[in-house]
Structures are given as structure tokens and as C-alpha cells.
Amino acid sequence: MKRTYLAALALAVAATAFWSFRPEADVSGVAEAIAQNTPAVQPAPPHAQVPETGVQDQNQPYFEACAREGLNESECVGRLIWFKATGGNERFHTYTFQQRVGVLVDWYRVLRTDQRDDRFWAWGIINDPSCCKPGDANCPAKSPDETFGLDWCPGDDVLLKYVGKQGYIDPACGLKDAALDPEDPHSQGGKLDKRHSACDLRFGTSTGALGIRKFPNPRFDPEKWKALNGGTASWAGFDSKLDARTGVESDSRVSKLADGSIEPPFLIGTSCGSCHIAFDPLNPPADPAHPKWENIKGLVGNQYTRMSELLGSGMPKSALEWQMFAHARPGVTDTSAISHDQVNNPGTINALVNVAQRPVFKGESVTKWRKVADCSAEKDEAKCWCEPNRQGKCWQFSTRSDDVTPVLLGGTKVNLPGIHHILKGGEDSTGAHEAIQRVYFNIGSCSEQCWVNHFTDMRQVDPEQRGFGQTPFNVGQCRRDCPNFRAVEDRLQNILDFFASAESDETDLYVARANARKAKGAAGSYGRVELIADLDKEFGKGAVARGQAVFAENCARCHSSIPEAEGGPFKSRDFAAPNDAHPRKVRADFLGNDQATPVTEVGTFRCRALHSNHMAGHLYMEYGNETLRARPVVADIPEADVMKNGGRGYYRNVSLVNVWATAPFMHNNAIGPEVCGKPANKENDFHRARYAGENNALLASQPDCVRYDPSVEGRFDLYKRSMAELLHPTSRGRKITLTNADLLIDMGIRPLEGKVEKPLHGFGQVKIPMGTSAGYLNGLQHKQLIGDLFLAKRAPARLEATGKKALVPTLQSIADEVLKNPSRFVEVLRQHHDFVAANYQSCDQLVENEGHRFGEDLSEADKKAVTAFLATL
Structure with a gap:
């Protein structure tokens, strides 16, 4: 029995194994106040580029919010980063996600300006109060043709000039960092600023939805775009289905978004705030579709967000990826949807409330990189590494149990003895700084440099090939190779200070x-x-x-x-x-x-x-x-x-x-x-x-x-x-x-006879009727099933040696039936549903409440x- 033959069946096995389950205020003058009442911020470092100044100050509403909440400079810088910094993930969300994971995002569907008033009700995302619909009164853009069909936002008068061109200087380059922490080993008593350039925080400008940022695409070809879409105000051609051009049935389920030869005008990135920015319970908006800045908080957690549907917005409902992931409730997302671990993983957006009083745990054994000022005693870069051209900026890899959590309370730094436990099961448990940094990986930062080749490729079933299962990525290597990592890491304390600031206080x-x-x-x-x-x-x-x-x-x-x-x-x-x-x-x-x-x-x-x-x-x-x-x-x-x-x-x-x-x-x-x-x-x-x-x-x-x-x-x-x-x-x-549409999977080679697809050897389209458990699709250990089927036929002794002797007869029976009549493999799996569920399902709980x-x-x-x-x- 050939492993490659079983590999061809893998995706269908994953999708069909459970077919048989189918059931019968006024803030004027605030900017001046904050300037007078907070310490002076340091100027931008000399190596930073200077961004062009737009007609509106992008940061003014953020500084006003800092004044309303009484935030100091470190907390305010942390807030700005939380709301705006993508850590360079605009490339991930434009290219890597689609190519590596196979999921298409239809950003126009989500962000189109003519549906701005419906955006919150559809996607749960919060409209940026500073942005406007082109053509509305007082909006600088008079037509959606100027903005490629999206909102006009502060900074766009600069950004739009660089669509299809090189030379855009990101607004993050103009960030004025908070004063150095004299206790930071890298600052030498607060005397030397060795922070990585803020440019690599990557702010871009708002898309009109808070936490979702846009960047000009220098590869954009305006003539191709106009020919495809009939102009610049719409993406109608770019997000249309291919069948209009080919007439082939399977093309009706494939979007033009998959065509890599067409570059969109913008690269779209997300900040951590895309999930956590929410309406203030103390001061909610009169109209959720038209909030004001005073209605916004950055840490409450958005209990209305449809992030899973947003990230799969370019997929048809008949797609496996849509039915596996886009089924969470509002305010819930599968944090392992990208780094999938074959476990159904629904989880609410964490409400970061009263963080200053959150428990910490002493004496836990933590292995991680810690800041030091020197590596002269350790020559092995796998254990101690210093950043080139920044003398005294080093990290040491070690296991210790004496970690503390530094929190800024009322301007005074307090080292709490111990570490936080983050995520639903406390999994992020190496420290608050590290937990914040890991969120940036979760939203796509440093993907190609650090971790994308370490997560599971759901379609790879050969255990000898890359992507069969997860492997741990190396944080030290990531720090060396990803400048965005260093830009974020050097400002993690600012973000943590924001977490413990007045913005996270109780809202009674x-x-x-x-x-x-x-x-x-x-x-x-x-x-x-x-x-x-x-x-x-x-x-x-x-x-x-x-x-x-x-x-x-x-x-x-x-x-x-x-x-x-x-x-x-x-x-x-x-x-x-x-x-x-x-x-x-x-x-x-x-x-x-x-x-x-x-x-x-x-x-x-x-x-x-x-x-x-x-x-x-x-x-x-x-x-x-x-x-x-x-x-x-x-x-x-x-x-x-x-x-x-x-x-x-x-x-x-x-x-x-x-x-x-x-x-x-x-x-x-x-x-x-x-x-x-x-x-x-x-x-x-x-x-x-x-x-x-x-x-x-x-x-x-x-x-x-x-x-x-x-x-x-x-x-x-x-x-x-x-x-x-x-x-x-x-x-x-x-x-x-349950799945809410028929799930369709095209199998094998399907030559065309005219415009009709004729599958070879009986392998055509697998149809999984709607009503299958969505959780079972997520939790099926299909890779293990395929591997065990192979071993049961080719090397049963090896399988028995792993403790699966009792499974061998049934696995051999399944393999024999599939090999005898490949076109009946769905029915074969249906007949063995209980066996598959008992032995190849990570979690079979059905009732969710x-x-x-x-x-x-x-x-x-x-x-x-x-x-x-x-x-x-």
C-alpha cells in the first residue's frame, strides 16, 4: 500500500470521517494638558527615517485619550503601539496566509466604505472615529475612486501617493519613545538608547476599522487594476469568482483573490487591538456604527468580533477551511486556527481588566531568554547573544525560578515576585513580556523569518516531510532574524505598563x-x-x-x-x-x-x-x-x-x-x-x-x-x-x-472535456452534507489515521510496538476496502465511524454549553x- 496513495486521500478523510454524525465629552485643550503634565519624551533616534506630515495629526486622538485616562508617557506609548503596531504582518495577511495556509481574505468585502454603516453589525469590528466615507461632508476624499473603495483616514493624503510606488516612510518612524528605564540592563542606567528603530513596528494608516491597518503596495499596477475592476472605486473584479471566465463548475468556488498575478492597492495588517479594542462599558456610543473616541477602550476585549469569519472572508461556505474555522460565536476565535493543533479551540477575547491586581505565581521553572549586559563569559550564541552594533544589548538563555513581573503603578515601578498565567489554560507562562510578544506571532508578525515553517500543514500526511507536525520555533533565532521582533521587544514594558494603567481599571x-x-x-x-x-x-x-x-x-x-x-x-x-x-x-x-x-x-x-x-x-x-x-x-x-x-x-x-x-x-x-x-x-x-x-x-x-x-x-x-x-x-x-453548508472537496485529477470535468479513476468531488459536527472536523487526527493505515498494511509489527496492537485488524480492514474500491472510501469510513471517533479524535465533546x-x-x-x-x- 503506497503512502502517496493514502496521502491523496488525506484531506477527504479529514473531512468525511464523521459524515455519519449527520443528525436527524468635550476634550478641547487636552493635548496641551498632556504636554504640560507628562515628562518630556525622548526625540526619535537618529537612525529613524522621518515620515511625511499629513494634513491631519494621526496621533492627536490617541494623546487626547491618554489625557482622559491620566496615562503617563510609558503607558501612552504602550497604548499607541497596542492600537497601531502590526509588527510587519501586512505581508503575512496579504501573501503568506493565503499561500501557506490556503485561506483567502476578502478585505474589500470587510472594509468597503459604502457599507461602513453595516460594518459593526456584520463583522463586529469598530469603526475608526477619525475616518470618513469619501463624498460625505467634510471628508477630504470626495469620491471612493480616490481611496480604492475604502474609507479615507488621517495620513492617507500621504499614503495614497505611494500606492504602486516605492519610498513610503511608515508613520511608526516618527514615534517618540518613552524615557528609558534605568533598571533595564540594556540602557546602562538609562543613559544609552539601544532600542531598535520604531519603523519596524509598522503602523501604516487606519483602514477605517480600529486595529486593521493598511500600507501602500509598491507592486500595484493601476492599469491592470482598472481593467479588472472597471475603475478604482471597487474591487468587484478582484473578489469575483472565476467561473464567470471559465464556466467550469469547480471555478465557481474559487475567487480571483487567488490569482497572484493581480496585486491589490494595499497590504493589510492587523494590530493586537484588532481583537481587544472595544466600546467602553462606562461610556458606550449612542450609535455603535458611529462611535466617538471617548467611547473607545483598548483592553476590554471586543465581545462582538467575527475575526474567524473575517480571516476567511474570501472563502466559499463549501470550503473545508471555512467550515473548520468560521463557526465560533461573536467574541470568540480559535487562537490556533493558523497554528492549528488539530484540537477544536474556541476561546473568548481576554478581557484585560484590573491587570494591576492580577495574581502572579512564584517559584515556577521558566526556561527563556533574559536581558543581560554582557556575554563575555559565554561564547555559545545558542546560550548568549548580543545584538551587533549595540554594545551591551545581550540576552542569555537559562532556566530559573526567580522571575518577577515589573509593573508601573502610579509612576513607580514595582517588581511583583512571580509570573502571570495567560490564555485559557494558563499556557503562556514564561512572563508577561513574553506573553505579549507571542500575541504578535499569533497575528502574523515574523511569520516567514521565524515560525511559519514550524506549524502543521494540514494537507501534508507524510511524516518524513516538513509540515507533517508542529516543531518549536527558536526565539533566539527569531530575535536575530526578524527586525520587527526586536522593535516590539524593546517596547514590551511600555505595553505592559499600558495593561496596568487606568484604562484597565474596573468599570462599575x-x-x-x-x-x-x-x-x-x-x-x-x-x-x-x-x-x-x-x-x-x-x-x-x-x-x-x-x-x-x-x-x-x-x-x-x-x-x-x-x-x-x-x-x-x-x-x-x-x-x-x-x-x-x-x-x-x-x-x-x-x-x-x-x-x-x-x-x-x-x-x-x-x-x-x-x-x-x-x-x-x-x-x-x-x-x-x-x-x-x-x-x-x-x-x-x-x-x-x-x-x-x-x-x-x-x-x-x-x-x-x-x-x-x-x-x-x-x-x-x-x-x-x-x-x-x-x-x-x-x-x-x-x-x-x-x-x-x-x-x-x-x-x-x-x-x-x-x-x-x-x-x-x-x-x-x-x-x-x-x-x-x-x-x-x-x-x-x-x-x-454543525456545518451550515455542504462541504465540497475536489479529489484527484479532473481533465476537462470542453467545460465539463471528468475525474480519473472515480475520484471526483466528495460532498459532505451540511449538518456534520464542525468540532469533529477540527479534531480529527487524520494524519495519525493515514499513517496507521499505512503501517497496518506495510509494517504491522511497528504499529503493534507503539501499543496499537488491538487497532491493527480494523485498520487493515479499512485499508483493504479502500484499496479494493477507492470510490467508496466515504462509505467505508461511515461504516467505521465509532472506531475512528474513539481512536483518532482529539476531542469528541459535542454539547458546548x-x-x-x-x-x-x-x-x-x-x-x-x-x-x-x-x-x-
């Missing part, structure tokens, strides 16, 4: 209501006392006080960052008490201990807990520490034993600070009503039915989804409804995610009480 419901009342001209003050009175009126007399006792007795064990041994009994605790030692008196309790909890204890959708990218030998190995990977096996996970290693099987509990503003709940937003945008353009309506009966068939009558509503009372209503589901598990219904049954035994009065109390936190 009573403050939000007070602001809403003030905006309406209501008389009288509204504070915590008034909020408690209103909650007691709604949920029952004394509900808040009773809820505090219920929380202390039933919830604080996990959802308090201050253990009883340190803060006294929970029953007498004021969970909203401020930290009097903090300059801003932020809430002392993070309301989550960040401890690892076995997924079998919490009982929620477990697939994300089996995430493997930080395991030894995997892509992000250098971003997980040894203590994490040594966590004991969660023995009662129902998955195969191969999944019970590397510290997997855990979730860290989340903070409940301002939980009133961040519903629905759980790491996949599955507990609570389904939310949706209901856009005017129905082609961009990605809501799907998810409620199913006990037979796993979707209910004929689905509850209506709740339209996005970032208003104060809209958030509060969604919170109450989500809490009701959380505390009443038997009333939640059953939510599952199970678990977290804590509190279901409370009385109805106590459930209302704890709902009322949590709304005060």
Missing part, C-alpha cells in the same frame, strides 16, 4: 448608570448606594447583602485572588474593597485566583483545555514553562491517553470584575443567549442555529438571537439572562455547532441574590 455598573443618567440630564447623584437599592428592588429585599454571603460560601474559593489565610474569612470579606496601597485605589481583589482547575471539575466544554501548542516539541514550546507542563494528568478526561500529557486538561478560572458587562459566559460564550449583528447585507449575516434536541438534530424553532447592544442596560440585560442560564443548567437547552453547575442547588432567592451581588463588582 453604578458609574455606567451615573454617566447614562447625566447624559440624559437626570437630576441627582447615582452611586453604589443607589445601585444596591435598585438591585434590591429588582431582585428582592436585601438581595445584594444576601448575595455577598452566598458568594463567600459558594464561589470565593475560586473567584477570589486573596485566600482566607491572607485576607481573612470570606464570610466577612468586602470583595469590592480598594487596595489602599495602590495609587488609584483599584479593587484589591482580582475576583479570580488564576489557579489551574481540572476541566472535569468545572465540567465545561473541554476541547479548549486540550490545546497543545505549548507542549514540548510544539510550536510555542518556549512560551510555556516546565512547571505547567509537569501538571498531573487529568485521568478522567474521556479522550484517548495520547491527549493526557504536557499539562493539558485544565482551565484557569476567570476574573469576575465587571462581569455585568462581559456576558455571555464561559470561554466559548456558550452560556447565555446567542448574540448576533443582524446586518443589512444578509450575505454577511453569520449567525447560525445551535439549539438541538437530545437526538442532536437542530430544533425546528430556534430562540431569536439577541442583537449586539453595547449600551449600559443592554449589557446588563444580557448579563441577567446569562446568569439565569448559568444557575439553571437544566434549562439551558443543548447547543451544538454544559458544565459549571456550581450554584444549581441554591434556592431561587439565593440565585437572584448572587446575581444581584455580582452586578456590584
Whole structure:
């Protein structure tokens, strides 16, 4: 049996193995204020190029926001980088993603200016208040022909001159860095600035959507573009289907976006803020499609984003990649969609709230590169490396357990003893700086220089070839070879300072209501006392006080960052008490201990807990520490034993600070009503039915989804409804995610007879009917299945030696049937569904809103009480 023959079947195996599952304020003068009240920033380093000045100052709204929030210079620089820096990923999103992963992004579909008012409702992305629709009053661009059909944004008067030309100097070159940290080993007491040029942060200009940035494409050919699109105001030809030209059926599923001979006018990149920038719960916009800058915050996390659909926007619904990845709920994305680990990985955008009080963990064994001033004692560059032409800027690779987290609190640097645990299972566990840097890899920075050749190629099934499985990329090599890495790394402390700044402070419901009342001209003050009175009126007399006792007795064990041994009994605790030692008196309790909890204890959708990218030998190995990977096996996970290693099987509990503003709940937003945008353009309506009966068939009558509503009372209503589901598990219904279109895969060679494709040897088109489990497609270990089929026929002893002796007879039977009649391989797999599911599925959990049954035994009065109390936190 030939491995190459099985390799040809790999993709179809991946897609069809589970076919049988198919079921029956005024801010004038602020810029001057910040200039007077913050330390002077250092001038741009002499090696930086000077960008051209546009008619509008791109940074003015950002400086005004820094003044509103009271940010110092380091925090303000960190904010600017968070909102704007792509780390050079515009090439990734324009070329590498499409060519290496095979997924097409239709940026015009997402960003077209004539649908600006529908953009939030369709994609959940937030319109940039500084940008405008060409032709609107006071918009510098009078026609979309000037902007190639996108919004006009500050800086575009410069950028547009360089579309199709060389010579554009990126606005990041003009960044004025914050003062040097005298404790940084590279600054020699704050005397020498050795930071890499800010140019490689790569800002570009806004596309009209916050966090999504554009750059002029010097390879753009205007004459080709006009011929293809009939002008410059539209991308209609560029994102059209090929069948209009060829008439061939399979071409109806292929976009012109795949044609590498046509260069678009812009390269599009994304910043970290593309997912994290959100509406301020304290000051939401009157119209979400037309926000103002004072309605925007950078750390809350966008609970409406459709990032998975956005990144697959150029793919047909019949494509494998679309059906595998573009099924997450709003505010949820598969952080391993690109660096795929064959585990269904839904995860909400992290809400970075009250970061200054987030727990750190002491004494964990961490292997990583650390800053030093000299490498003279170590000549091996794999252990110690100094950046050329920057004397004293060195890094040493070592294993230690004494790391600290440096946080700027009110202008004073404090070294917290220990490190944070980031991501849903705490996988990013080598330090806050490293966790921030890794986010840039996740959005495409340094892909070609560092990591793109280390992740899995889903279509490569030969274990002897590159791309069969993940391998860890080398952070030291990445630092040497990727200038964007160094540009970001040299400013990580600024970003961390921003994380701990006032912009991440709690956003309390009573403050939000007070602001809403003030905006309406209501008389009288509204504070915590008034909020408690209103909650007691709604949920029952004394509900808040009773809820505090219920929380202390039933919830604080996990959802308090201050253990009883340190803060006294929970029953007498004021969970909203401020930290009097903090300059801003932020809430002392993070309301989550960040401890690892076995997924079998919490009982929620477990697939994300089996995430493997930080395991030894995997892509992000250098971003997980040894203590994490040594966590004991969660023995009662129902998955195969191969999944019970590397510290997997855990979730860290989340903070409940301002939980009133961040519903629905759980790491996949599955507990609570389904939310949706209901856009005017129905082609961009990605809501799907998810409620199913006990037979796993979707209910004929689905509850209506709740339209996005970032208003104060809209958030509060969604919170109450989500809490009701959380505390009443038997009333939640059953939510599952199925494919919502037929999945079509073209197999083998298909010569044309005229315009009709005639497949050779019976291999034509595989059709997987809609209704297949989307999670099963993500979790099928098809590479292992193919490899084991090969060994079962060619070298069964080798397979038996791996502990799979019991599998050999069935694998041989499957292989024999496929070889005998290749055209029936789908039916063969259907016949062996249970075998494949039991042995080649990373996670087979179907229902997504199970678990977290804590509190279901409370009385109805106590459930209302704890709902009322949590709304005060």
C-alpha cells in the first residue's frame, strides 16, 4: 500500500470521517494638558527615517485619550503601539496566509466604505472615529475612486501617493519613545538608547476599522487594476469568482483573490487591538456604527468580533477551511486556527481588566531568554547573544525560578515576585513580556523569518516531510532574524505598563448608570448606594447583602485572588474593597485566583483545555514553562491517553470584575443567549442555529438571537439572562455547532472535456452534507489515521510496538476496502465511524454549553441574590 496513495486521500478523510454524525465629552485643550503634565519624551533616534506630515495629526486622538485616562508617557506609548503596531504582518495577511495556509481574505468585502454603516453589525469590528466615507461632508476624499473603495483616514493624503510606488516612510518612524528605564540592563542606567528603530513596528494608516491597518503596495499596477475592476472605486473584479471566465463548475468556488498575478492597492495588517479594542462599558456610543473616541477602550476585549469569519472572508461556505474555522460565536476565535493543533479551540477575547491586581505565581521553572549586559563569559550564541552594533544589548538563555513581573503603578515601578498565567489554560507562562510578544506571532508578525515553517500543514500526511507536525520555533533565532521582533521587544514594558494603567481599571455598573443618567440630564447623584437599592428592588429585599454571603460560601474559593489565610474569612470579606496601597485605589481583589482547575471539575466544554501548542516539541514550546507542563494528568478526561500529557486538561478560572458587562459566559460564550449583528447585507449575516434536541438534530424553532447592544442596560440585560442560564443548567437547552453548508472537496485529477470535468479513476468531488459536527472536523487526527493505515498494511509489527496492537485488524480492514474500491472510501469510513471517533479524535465533546453547575442547588432567592451581588463588582 503506497503512502502517496493514502496521502491523496488525506484531506477527504479529514473531512468525511464523521459524515455519519449527520443528525436527524468635550476634550478641547487636552493635548496641551498632556504636554504640560507628562515628562518630556525622548526625540526619535537618529537612525529613524522621518515620515511625511499629513494634513491631519494621526496621533492627536490617541494623546487626547491618554489625557482622559491620566496615562503617563510609558503607558501612552504602550497604548499607541497596542492600537497601531502590526509588527510587519501586512505581508503575512496579504501573501503568506493565503499561500501557506490556503485561506483567502476578502478585505474589500470587510472594509468597503459604502457599507461602513453595516460594518459593526456584520463583522463586529469598530469603526475608526477619525475616518470618513469619501463624498460625505467634510471628508477630504470626495469620491471612493480616490481611496480604492475604502474609507479615507488621517495620513492617507500621504499614503495614497505611494500606492504602486516605492519610498513610503511608515508613520511608526516618527514615534517618540518613552524615557528609558534605568533598571533595564540594556540602557546602562538609562543613559544609552539601544532600542531598535520604531519603523519596524509598522503602523501604516487606519483602514477605517480600529486595529486593521493598511500600507501602500509598491507592486500595484493601476492599469491592470482598472481593467479588472472597471475603475478604482471597487474591487468587484478582484473578489469575483472565476467561473464567470471559465464556466467550469469547480471555478465557481474559487475567487480571483487567488490569482497572484493581480496585486491589490494595499497590504493589510492587523494590530493586537484588532481583537481587544472595544466600546467602553462606562461610556458606550449612542450609535455603535458611529462611535466617538471617548467611547473607545483598548483592553476590554471586543465581545462582538467575527475575526474567524473575517480571516476567511474570501472563502466559499463549501470550503473545508471555512467550515473548520468560521463557526465560533461573536467574541470568540480559535487562537490556533493558523497554528492549528488539530484540537477544536474556541476561546473568548481576554478581557484585560484590573491587570494591576492580577495574581502572579512564584517559584515556577521558566526556561527563556533574559536581558543581560554582557556575554563575555559565554561564547555559545545558542546560550548568549548580543545584538551587533549595540554594545551591551545581550540576552542569555537559562532556566530559573526567580522571575518577577515589573509593573508601573502610579509612576513607580514595582517588581511583583512571580509570573502571570495567560490564555485559557494558563499556557503562556514564561512572563508577561513574553506573553505579549507571542500575541504578535499569533497575528502574523515574523511569520516567514521565524515560525511559519514550524506549524502543521494540514494537507501534508507524510511524516518524513516538513509540515507533517508542529516543531518549536527558536526565539533566539527569531530575535536575530526578524527586525520587527526586536522593535516590539524593546517596547514590551511600555505595553505592559499600558495593561496596568487606568484604562484597565474596573468599570462599575453604578458609574455606567451615573454617566447614562447625566447624559440624559437626570437630576441627582447615582452611586453604589443607589445601585444596591435598585438591585434590591429588582431582585428582592436585601438581595445584594444576601448575595455577598452566598458568594463567600459558594464561589470565593475560586473567584477570589486573596485566600482566607491572607485576607481573612470570606464570610466577612468586602470583595469590592480598594487596595489602599495602590495609587488609584483599584479593587484589591482580582475576583479570580488564576489557579489551574481540572476541566472535569468545572465540567465545561473541554476541547479548549486540550490545546497543545505549548507542549514540548510544539510550536510555542518556549512560551510555556516546565512547571505547567509537569501538571498531573487529568485521568478522567474521556479522550484517548495520547491527549493526557504536557499539562493539558485544565482551565484557569476567570476574573469576575465587571462581569455585568462581559456576558455571555464561559470561554466559548456558550452560556447565555446567542448574540448576533443582524446586518443589512444578509450575505454577511453569520449567525447560525445551535439549539438541538437530545437526538442532536437542530430544533425546528430556534430562540431569536439577541442583537449586539453595547449600551449600559443592554449589557446588563444580557448579563441577567446569562446568569439565569448559568444557575439553571437544566434549562439551558443543548447547543451544538454543525456545518451550515455542504462541504465540497475536489479529489484527484479532473481533465476537462470542453467545460465539463471528468475525474480519473472515480475520484471526483466528495460532498459532505451540511449538518456534520464542525468540532469533529477540527479534531480529527487524520494524519495519525493515514499513517496507521499505512503501517497496518506495510509494517504491522511497528504499529503493534507503539501499543496499537488491538487497532491493527480494523485498520487493515479499512485499508483493504479502500484499496479494493477507492470510490467508496466515504462509505467505508461511515461504516467505521465509532472506531475512528474513539481512536483518532482529539476531542469528541459535542454539547458546548454544559458544565459549571456550581450554584444549581441554591434556592431561587439565593440565585437572584448572587446575581444581584455580582452586578456590584
